Amino acid sequence: MANGIIADRNRVLTAVVDESGWSTAAPASNAQVLPLKLTARSTVAGTDGSPTVLRGYFDARYPITYAGLFKTNLKQSGRYRLRLFSDAAFSDVLFDTRDAVTGVDRRVMPSLYDWRQLRYAAPNLLRGDLPPEDYALYPSNVHVVVPLVRAASFQWDIVGSGFDPATGDDVDFNEVGYAWASDSVQFEINYAYGGNDGWNPTDEIKRTPGGGVYVEPGVGYRSSEIPLDYITKLDGDSLFDLSKRVSWNQPVVWLPNVDSAQDLFRYGFIGQRRDSFKKTWKTYQLDGATIQIEEITT
Template identity: 25%
Template sequence: MALGRFTDENLALTATLGGGTWSPSLPLSNLQDQSRFISKPARQLFPTDPTKARIEAGLARDRTINLVGVMFHTLGLEAEYRLTLAGPGGSLAAPLQVGDWTPVHGRMFPSQNLPWEEPNWWLGSGRPEDLVLYPRHLWIVLKPGVTVSAVRIEFRDPEAAAFDIGGLWICGAWSPQFNFDHGRELGLDPRSLADETPSGRVIHEDRTSRRRLTVSWSMLEASEALRLFDAGARVGTKSPVILLPDVDDPVALIREAFPATFEKPPAPRRGRKFETLVSATFKEIIA
């Protein structure tokens, strides 16, 4: 199990965004508005052409990053992406690193959890009806981190007429020396409404449930606990944060990693060295 990665600072918000050709009415600049991920996305009208279906983000200064997130996207099962990085002081015209074309949607189920006759048995990929269970987020993890000046993400989706991207996250996610405790809790907060008619019939209004992830760190050094305390001071209970519990487990990551807000800011309980305790509950952002 990899150390959990936490981030509360999104470098994409201060980056210069460009590249490709995006809808004039839903432009690329919408990715820097974190108030409306779904209702105000960036829309790509040329999903099969990577020269148009691309995002280029020039960072405000050279930064070391280890995570790129493409959030609230509508890319289909056959979609692929490619990541290109410009080195310190460099440019995307002469990149430091060019990745391979990679499926946007990875394994969603262990093969042993699927009937043998299912067409997705070998790859464990989701079906179209599985993709609607949760908002779609693409987490591109860099191991180790890379110092860059700019990032390019290209897409190609052969089956789509268009696709949306609701948010972009670029960061150097943080991990403590010791991981959070075993026993993290993943749950759903139901939001559907029910009303009963005089005759006794129950009428339901379906609403998307909100995920909730609760973790506790009990082996933190004091400075690590203060790092989480500072995050609470910076974002409060309004601005997004992200916790990736285990980047080595892509099946769990689909269900456990999402843009969220703190239920309440982390409150460290100071102890001896590596005995400081912090608990946090992450409430999913769904719109």
């Protein structure tokens, strides 16, 4: 069993964002729109004393159970803090990711590996995150699952230099491709009935006369087929409504297991629905369904 969520209706789209500290050529408002490659870029990288701040207020108070940052250039060792407020003045805090006991902010990359998977003297030995050469293979996304609050504004504080995915070199600015805050449909997934999280290369294999073979590289994407064989009728109805809202063209966020930061990084993504949504009537109180989602990569 695992507790998954699908989020839609991103409230950041219509928020009024603060442009302070962001480049005029790549303003903070870029993080409100797709495509992901149209990034917002800070003027300098965030530090402990002066973090990069992405904040805005909504046109009303909205229920929020999920927030995220997509297609960032944050390093694994970077840290972030998210706060949600009940007012547009960013003063009355409803939710804060900062550890209330230690005062430490969350790392961009959680520890992904069991100690038995790590190699002596490897660069990721102490933190347990990805080997540096593998990190650029994943989009540097940040996922935050929020206990239900009705928020009027949000603020992200980002600390740490950025990196160039092409070279791995440090850069003195932070980038965010897309920011998200919304409610979500949360449900229990029974993986005993199947389901898959996949990686789909789009490379094209070319064959030439005489038996030669070469490959045209493509941009791969993650996908998920989510089995919902036995969910409550209430969840089934909510997913039916969501499917009508987003159709195949609107973005959603898929998180497979809200209790595992490791699963959220590897298998969670922003994407779009694929295939038809069909709800199966199981009993008076239980429904079944299958949802397919493909990752948005650009």
